[in-house]
Amino acid sequence: xxxxxxxxxxxxxxxxxxxxxxxxxxxxxxxxxxxxxxxxxxxxxxxxxxxxxxxxxxxxxxxxxxxxxxxxxxxxxxxxxxxxxxxxxxxxxxxxxxxxxxxxxxxxxxxxxxxxxxxxxxxxxxxxxxxxxxxxxxxxxxxxxxxxxxxxxxxxxxxxxxxxxxxxxxxxxxxxxxxxxxxxxxxxxxxxxxxxxxxxxxxxxxxxxxxxxxxxxxxxxxxxxxxxxxxxxxxxxxxxxxxxxxxxxxxxxxxxxxxxxxxxxxx
Amino acid sequence: xxxxxxxxxxxxxxxxxxxxxxxxxxxxxxxxxxxxxxxxxxxxxxxxxxxxxxxxxxxxxxxxxxxxxxxxxxxxxxxxxxxxxxxxxxxxxxxxxxxxxxxxxxxxxxxxxxxxxxxxxxxxxxxxxxxxxxxxxxxxxxxxxxxxxxxxxxxxxxxxxxxxxxxxxxxxxxxxxxxxxxxxxxxxxxxxxxxxxxxxxxxxxxxxxxxxxxxxxxxxxxxxxxxxxxxxxxxxxxxxxxxxxxxxxxxxxxxxxxxxxxxxxxxxxxxxxxxxxxxxxxxxxxxxxxxxxxxxxxxxxxxxxxxxxxxxxxxxxxxxxxxxxxxxxxxxxxxxxxxxxxxxxxxxxxxxxxxxxxxxxxxxxxxxxxxxxxxxxxxxxxxxxxxxxxxxxxxxxxxxxxxxxxxxxxxxxxxxxxxxxxxxxxxxxxxxxxxxxxxxxxxxxxxxxxxxxxxxxxxxxxxxxxxxxxxxxxxxxxxxxxxxxxxxxxxxxxxxxxxxxxxxxxxxxxxxxxxxxxxxxxxxxxxxxxxxxxxxxxxxxxxxxxxxxxxxxxxxxxxxxxxxxxxxxxxxxxxxxxxxxxxxxxxxxxxxxxxxxxxxxxxxxxxxxxxxxxxxxxxxxxxxxxxxxxxxxxxxxxxxxxxxxxxxxxxxxxxxxxxxxxxxxxx
Ligand SMILES: Cc1cc2nc3c(=O)[nH]c(=O)nc-3n(C[C@H](O)[C@H](O)[C@H](O)COP(=O)(O)OP(=O)(O)OC[C@H]3O[C@@H](n4cnc5c(N)ncnc54)[C@H](O)[C@@H]3O)c2cc1C
Ligand code: SF4
Ligand code: SF4
Ligand code: SF4
Ligand code: SF4
Ligand code: SF4
Numbered sequence: 020x021x022x023x024x025x026x027x028x029x030x031x032x033x034x035x036x037x038x039x040x041x042x043x044x045x046x047x048x049x050x051x052x053x054x055x056x057x058x059x060x061x062x063x064x065x066x067x068x069x070x071x072x073x074x075x076x077x078x079x080x081x082x083x084x085x086x087x088x089x090x091x092x093x094x095x096x097x098x099x100x101x102x103x104x105x106x107x108x109x110x111x112x113x114x115x116x117x118x119x120x121x122x123x124x125x126x127x128x129x130x131x132x133x134x135x136x137x138x139x140x141x142x143x144x145x146x147x148x149x150x151x152x153x154x155x156x157x158x159x160x161x162x163x164x165x166x167x168x169x170x171x172x173x174x175x176x177x178x179x180x181x182x183x184x185x186x187x188x189x190x191x192x193x194x195x196x197x198x199x200x201x202x203x204x205x206x207x208x209x210x211x212x213x214x215x216x217x218x219x220x221x222x223x224x225x226x227x228x229x230x231x232x233x234x235x236x237x238x239x240x241x242x243x244x245x246x247x248x249x250x251x252x253x254x255x256x257x258x259x260x261x262x263x264x265x266x267x268x269x270x271x272x273x274x275x276x277x278x279x280x281x282x283x284x285x286x
Numbered sequence: 287x288x289x290x291x292x293x294x295x296x297x298x299x300x301x302x303x304x305x306x307x308x309x310x311x312x313x314x315x316x317x318x319x320x321x322x323x324x325x326x327x328x329x330x331x332x333x334x335x336x337x338x339x340x341x342x343x344x345x346x347x348x349x350x351x352x353x354x355x356x357x358x359x360x361x362x363x364x365x366x367x368x369x370x371x372x373x374x375x376x377x378x379x380x381x382x383x384x385x386x387x388x389x390x391x392x393x394x395x396x397x398x399x400x401x402x403x404x405x406x407x408x409x410x411x412x413x414x415x416x417x418x419x420x421x422x423x424x425x426x427x428x429x430x431x432x433x434x435x436x437x438x439x440x441x442x443x444x445x446x447x448x449x450x451x452x453x454x455x456x457x458x459x460x461x462x463x464x465x466x467x468x469x470x471x472x473x474x475x476x477x478x479x480x481x482x483x484x485x486x487x488x489x490x491x492x493x494x495x496x497x498x499x500x501x502x503x504x505x506x507x508x509x510x511x512x513x514x515x516x517x518x519x520x521x522x523x524x525x526x527x528x529x530x531x532x533x534x535x536x537x538x539x540x541x542x543x544x545x546x547x548x549x550x551x552x553x554x555x556x557x558x559x560x561x562x563x564x565x566x567x568x569x570x571x572x573x574x575x576x577x578x579x580x581x582x583x584x585x586x587x588x589x590x591x592x593x594x595x596x597x598x599x600x601x602x603x604x605x606x607x608x609x610x611x612x613x614x615x616x617x618x619x620x621x622x623x624x625x626x627x628x629x630x631x632x633x634x635x636x637x638x639x640x641x642x643x644x645x646x647x648x649x650x651x652x653x654x655x656x657x658x659x660x661x662x663x664x665x666x667x668x669x670x671x672x673x674x675x676x677x678x679x680x681x682x683x684x685x686x687x688x689x690x691x692x693x694x695x696x697x698x699x700x701x702x703x704x705x706x707x708x709x710x711x712x713x714x715x716x717x718x719x720x721x722x723x724x725x726x727x728x729x730x731x732x733x734x735x736x737x738x739x740x741x742x743x744x745x746x747x748x749x750x751x752x753x754x755x756x757x758x759x760x761x762x763x764x765x766x767x768x769x770x771x772x773x774x775x776x777x778x779x780x781x782x783x784x785x786x787x788x789x790x791x792x793x794x795x796x797x798x799x800x801x802x803x804x805x806x807x808x809x810x811x812x813x814x815x816x817x818x819x820x821x822x823x824x825x826x827x828x829x830x831x832x833x834x835x836x837x838x839x840x841x842x843x844x845x846x847x848x849x850x851x852x853x854x855x856x857x858x859x860x861x862x863x864x865x866x867x868x869x870x871x872x873x874x875x876x877x878x879x880x881x882x883x884x885x886x887x888x889x890x891x892x893x894x895x896x897x898x899x900x901x902x903x904x905x906x907x908x909x910x911x912x913x914x915x916x917x918x919x920x921x922x923x924x925x926x927x928x929x930x931x932x933x934x935x936x937x938x939x940x941x942x943x944x945x946x947x948x949x950x951x952x953x
Contacts, residue, residue, distance in 0.1 A: 201943035274883035
């Protein structure tokens with residue numbers, strides 16, 4: 020990790036960036052995000068298998084944008100989130116420096132957007148293996164069993180919206196759940212309202228979820244809500260042969276139409 | 287407080303036969319906020335409308351629900367009645383009791399219950415309606431006609447003669463279209479060129495028409511009255527002003543072996559060419575793909591021989607940016623060629639030709655100077671077979687429709703052949719003879735009775751070559767499906783008419799619909815046959831479906847009238863049922879986060895960007911903004927926007943929600 024620390028220091032010292040977003044170990048050893056603006060503090064940066072949080076979520080926050088130019092420690096999901104945010108015009112590549120980290124933890128030299136593009140191009144973009152297995156298990160259930168499974172899982176939801184807050188693609192300044200004229204999604208946590216919320220969230224991420232799993236990890240009651248969005252990632256790939264976060268220019272599949280699009284899902 | 291008036295229509299018996307209208311009116315009358323509720327036999331009649339106007343005044347109504355037929359039929363009627371009664375017309379809603387209820391259900395209590403429910407949703411909705419004002423947009427009074435066939439020519443002339451400017455875009459080097467290739471025309475057998483060329487010249491000379499040939503539409507933006515069209519004028523490699531049209535270059539060009547498109551490949555042309563003698567404009571173009579200079583870098587003979595030094599080898603394509611108020615699409619059709627027919631040898635046999643090739647053979651200006659000579663050896667065929675419905679009405683070939691013109695031109699071809707080759711025998715295989723039209727059936731009868739053309743009702747299964755002859759095998763269904771075999775010298779296929787190449791691409795640029803065969807789609811098959819579903823874009827001629835000259839010309843004049851009607855106003859009034867993106871106070875400005883997915887989803891390119899700037903001019907936020915001139919109120923963006931930042935006036939989220947809630951709640 021010395022390379023990462025050296026690079027972070029260098030970027031802060033020569034004022035290329037004003038802040039580095041990465042990971043550090045807290046007093047109890049729990050890994051947490053670090054916002055480092057003083058080069059002297061860069062030594063606390065770590066990168067190991069515990070560093071899973073998708074840091075891209077901070078890039079759209081006004082209070083973070085305010086800090087200046089940002090260097091961000093980026094595993095593949097973070098890089099893909101960045102691509103997605105650029106394509107949805109939420110950030111521009113000029114505002115950031117990507118401190119890319121390869122799957123085996125090595126610091127990559129991401130000199131510009133095209134290098135990052137190249138790295139994404141040669142990576143496996145399908146859902147991570149452990150989630151694929153869970154999805155395959157769920158696929159085996161009958162529709163009735165599936166419904167029961169989700170009913171049970173979702174009944175636990177306390178509508179804290181941590182799943183939303185953790186997702187880089189949930190950057191809306193006002194989420195649909197906060198609209199009360201009309202109140203599309205009921206405020207209470209009840210079977211019906213919870214289902215509404217999760218269907219809505221999944222649909223909003225269809226074709227946009229980059230399979231980081233952060234939403235599921237953030238859930239305080241352990242609902243595997245990431246499986247809903249990841250299932251849609253599969254579906255979108257089946258129909259349109261695209262994965263989210265693969266190009267700065269990509270059009271969202273849900274908002275574009277190509278004459279040769281499959282239409283077999285129209286009933 | 288809301289005071290809603292409800293008017294339940296019997297529609298004669300259309301509604302009252304299955305719905306208890308009295309009960310509907312009574313039940314609705316008891317609802318909260320309903321100040322007046324009544325029933326009447328014909329709400330759309332004069333007394334019916336008066337009922338509404340009077341009730342508005344008498345009961346001080348703040349909203350009206352007319353419970354009658356589909357809003358597609360009478361919404362304008364009732365909105366107008368409300369306006370005359372002193373109520374903003376957009377405070378009037380219709381509950382569709384006819385199409386959505388009485389016509390589709392039997393008479394019983396449930397049907398009446400459903401009618402009540404439908405009316406309740408509209409009562410809840412109209413309470414939330416707001417008074418809207420119509421939108422006014424200016425009109426650019428210049429029309430664009432795309433395609434210079436007879437349909438485009440007719441439309442352009444008609445529009446130009448009303449005093450408006452017309453820009454005509456033709457992609458080939460000359461206007462005229464297919465009609466310029468025809469020999470003589472049914473049902474009168476007058477010479478096609480003779481009736482067409484005066485029109486072509488008129489286009490060229492008309493002070494209100496600007497003609498761009500060798501040009502294609504690059505992109506179309508904007509909306510009715512205000513289109514912005516980019517046109518690519520392909521380089522002709524010629525200074526058109528300097529050229530006098532002497533034609534010396536075309537005679538000296540050493541490259542002479544290029545299949546002549548105008549002659550349907552039955553003649554040759556040079557690389558610098560005028561497609562046909564009467565071409566308009568009568569100026570050559572260099573076909574760069576086949577010109578020796580562009581291929582090998584050497585030649586330039588045309589440049590040397592040109593007396594006015596008009597050749598321009600380095601001329602670039604030119605992009606014109608035009609402001610257009612209305613567009614007439616007249617891009618015509620194409621036909622299938624012999625290579626589409628495996629059963630007839632895939633175009634392998636030289637003496638199996640298509641109808642357009644026959645037109646060229648029969649044409650005095652054609653490659654054989656009007657003598658019917660077969661392509662293989664120039665012999666005059668003694669036995670000729672015409673096969674109608676080649677490809678058409680054949681679902682197995684993917685073309686289920688009738689091409690409409692083939693029956694007639696096949697009769698014409700057989701006749702022309704008999705007039706030219708008196709001793710020859712002409713046979714026609716047909717499925718049915720479709721000769722509806724003024725003097726059309728008489729024309730076919732003439733072919734059969736006076737010119738003794740042998741009509742055989744049945745399909746041809748195969749054509750093959752044996753000893754230099756073409757063997758045509760088919761059945762005669764009028765003789766009990768008896769096998770027939772005709773030994774022919776030449777076979778003419780009346781091949782299916784299909785959409786012109788590039789039609790799909792153009793339709794997408796124009797954002798108009800097309801059918802599964804890529805023909806342009808009309809807005810309504812009966813009542814709006816020349817309109818498209820995009821306001822301000824009209825259809826003329828065979829780009830909509832194969833049609834003959836009289837049909838193409840009448841439709842072209844129809845389209846011209848639509849354009850003239852549009853141009854007779856200085857401003858257009860549009861329904862204000864458009865989307866809006868919300869605005870809030872700084873620093874948010876709007877709940878829109880500027881993802882611009884709505885921009886790509888909008889089928890009408892109605893969504894623009896609006897920047898909010900700080901005092902120092904720095905852009906602090908960019909959000910979506912709807913161009914109300916363009917928005918058609920389809921609501922797609924509303925459904926797509928995740929942050930629910932868009933709403934549709936007249937169909938707002940709160941209104942739709944109220945309708946749904948009304949259905950879920952007891953009353
Ligand atoms: C063999 C045959 C015989 C026929 N005989 C008769 C007859 O005897 N009597 C009769 O009434 N009808 C006859 N017809 C039908 C007649 O040809 C058509 O009715 C007529 O040509 C239709 O005119 P149009 O202007 O709609 O299309 P077209 O004649 O096809 O003209 C379309 C024009 O648009 C141009 N164009 C196409 N795409 C573009 C583009 N993207 N941009 C710009 N320009 C474009 C083309 O170059 C062409 O000039 C016959 C047809 C055939 C095939
Ligand atoms: S759930 Fe939908 S509306 Fe809410 S923040 Fe996520 S994307 Fe935006
Ligand atoms: S896995 Fe969850 S957090 Fe990650 S992108 Fe998908 S929806 Fe967002
Ligand atoms: S994080 Fe879990 S509990 Fe909270 S809203 Fe999401 S699914 Fe529900
Ligand atoms: S979809 Fe919604 S949030 Fe996105 S740009 Fe359009 S209005 Fe704004
Ligand atoms: S309502 Fe339809 S036409 Fe209007 S802006 Fe939205 S998507 Fe475009």
